[in-house]
Amino acid sequence: MTRPRSDDDRIADIWGPRTPYAAGERWPVRVDRFVPGLADEDVDRWVPSACVLCSNCCGMDIAVKDGRIAGVRGRAVDRINHGRLGPKGLYGWQANNSPDRLTRPLVRRRGRLVETDWDTAMNLVAERSRRALDRHGRLGLGFYNTGQLFLEEYYTLAVIARAGLGTPHLDGNTRLCTATAEWALVETFGSDGNPGSYTDIDTCDTLLLVGHNVAETQTVLWMRMLDRLRGPDRPRLVVIDPRLTPVAREADVHLAIRPGTNVMILNAILHELIARDRVDHEWVARHTVGFDALADVVRDHPPERAAEVCGVEAADIREAARIIGAGRRLVSTALQGVYQSHQATAAAVQINNINLIRGMIGRPGCTVFQMNGQPTAQNTRETGANGSLTAFLNFQNDEHVESLARHWNVRPIDIPHWWEPTHAMEIFRFCEQGSIRFLWVLCTNPAVSLPELHRIRSILDQKRLFLVVQDAFLTETAELADVVLPAAMWGEKTGTYTNADRTVHLSDKAVEPPGEARADLDILLDYARRMDLRDKDGAPLVKWSTPEEAFGHFAAVSRDRPCDYSGLSYAKLRDRDGISWPCNERFPDGRERLYTDGVFGTGADYCESFGHDLETGAANEPDEYRAHDPAGRAIIKAAHYKPPHEPVDEDYPLQLSTGRTVYHWHTRTKTGRAGQLQDAAPRVWVELNPDDARSLGVAEGDLVRVESRRGIVHGPARLTGIRPGAVFVPFHYGYWDRREAGPRTAANEVTRTEWDPVSKQPIFKVTAVRVVRVAGRRAPAPAPEAGRVPAAGAHTVEGRTP
């Protein structure tokens, strides 16, 4: 059923009309389109692309009119979205046309940022890099990038930093969003890469969503799930989330746990599955190691104990386990509620374990999705622009490092591999210590997105730190920079990116960037030239000058690795819509599902890492791993529950978690400049449970102060179905669009500096706070309707469920 639609309103009707379907059927097409004021025939050109506003990467065409982006429409043939677009995808492109784009480089002169030309700016960047190298060595430089560049740009950056400058200090803000997804996959399956395909939603009969508010974070994926939930053979749905999210409202069982108790609840579910023998023993024996240790650990986690710790009913835990145990095709997913909590990797791995002991992986409708947050996060991981080695190579494996060195024509010793590459929080720690003196921030906004902002600002503001910021807008971070480089945005450059189910899209340049803004790739290539980076034979280290050439080089490095791109080319990607890796001679059309033969990436010579102790993050020694080589079997790792490091107490009796709203992305650098999105959620708010609000004397719309041991944030109260004792504040609201000084509104003013010992992902979801009423209601709380419950806090809900 194709229903072409025009100019839909995805603000009021977030998920649009339903197109229900049954298991095994094809998800119907529904084309969403927003090209204001233009009919299809008025558009000059349609340029194939994919949305870069979340990890779904929905296929879309960019409408071009008079050399400007004039709108978008979903692509009906795309395997990800079958034509659909959510609010961010539909409206977010307008940021490209925003009048306050950066169009010229800026340098700091006498304390102020002033315009300059590229030569001056880049010479300064190169000179200061060399000075840091001379005085402080290669460990004196750091790079902090994003989850929104293209594969070609990440790869080039990885080569420059790792082989050119030889610094391990290169990481992305993906550390804040997908590091745990990455490490949960590596710890269990030996290598990164989600095993399944989005088509598994089409065939599953049971869904388990843990800390994954997919309705707001990946709206189009939720449309797919919702169409199944409205279909004739509705899958059963179990949701674990402290908030009554739109997803939770659809659940058969919603476990509204206390923040920070994921491991406990998951262990209790595993306990029940094992106690009731819902285990595929034969499959487990053949394809996994570690089951007995898991059974031992979860024996201490019966539902009664979990009920107490998590603040839910034991009967509900049993019912959840019963549903999961009865399912024959189980899809489990996780996102930030798991990844940004304490014991992040330990919890994420238990979700893998649920599917493993059920023997439900590698078959249609059976998989686990360790979701990504950002659109191109997968590519930072593949290229090694985050804390891993390029092409999922293992830094503790000498042969792997040698092969990488051969590709780059450098000596293995030139590539820092004495330890895991430095993670973002450590990079900032080294800046704080003064041992990093040159920091280049590419297209991200740490001055709003990192925890404990007063600390981050004081680090970025140091005189001894030379700060380069590359961005499309003058962000809060750019305002602290010594040099600002104006970058082109999506639609203004060519490149590829890969979504959470390994689907690769090519996005062609549709229009010219404004003014003198340049593609990120061109900026990096310029830097490599000015730094005169050479390989071991004295030839230029970076041997490409176009995105397509960069792609070809990466494809060659990735050959025979799990993320094998060697069978992909721009021509093929133009020809066909979205292809999943690995794509090689064996799988010329890509491979939709990994591990179909039950053989995982854990072999000692193949695996990406020898793994870690989940509790401390201690790395396993190569010899130790080889002595017990799992040789293709998945690794079941158990973990005991541990309480959070900062428990609530009398002074700070509530638990804050931060997160997103459906209309915004990160620090609103883009979405805040799209009128519909900004108007839909213009200001920060503070979500409270109605009972908590009552005891604090707070009414809907009252201005409140959220205080932690680290800072204060202000906002109007909004009473919702969040569980008692928990508080939620969206983290999007920094200061760039504020016309006058006022109280702090960025949620990260109050968050704390702590991270998961394995994935090193910061903990944004568990901060002890107190809430104080400041003033009476001024205006209705400016929050969107999603997540709304009647003030009584009952579980019957009106709202925007379609």
Place this chain on the structure above:
Amino acid sequence: MNKVGLLLDQLHRAETRLGAEFRRVAGREAADQEVYYVCRDLARQCDERAAAIRRLGTRYGRSIAAPSGPGPLRTALTELRRRASCLLGRQRISGLLLLRDLRALFLAAQAANVAWIAVGQLAQALKDGEMLTLVNGLHKENLTQIKWIKSKVREASPQALLT
């Protein structure tokens, strides 16, 4: 039997010292969040191991005294150390201090390791299966702690020494 008690006594002392060392390092490295939190967790593990050793001692007729908790002065000192460390954390020298702390931790953890080996052998010789299972589990925990210390040394050395 007295020799068993003596050995358990030694092991108990080694674990108590290791726990104190983890606590001390946590206090000194408060600006390094990971070291701070992990060391505090590992100190607690040491406490639990020490308690298990005391229970084992009772079984073998040796009453081992639990270490006295930190007095008010101690607690105040620890807090002072934590604050000083947060200030010092902005100095480049802090990397070198971390290495020194890790070295001290490593030595204390190895002392416990040796004691665990001896006690494990003893359990075998005594044909005390229950004791052997217990000792193996706890010894493994001690070895994981050593692994963590080594991980941290590898990670921290270049930055501390080269910049």
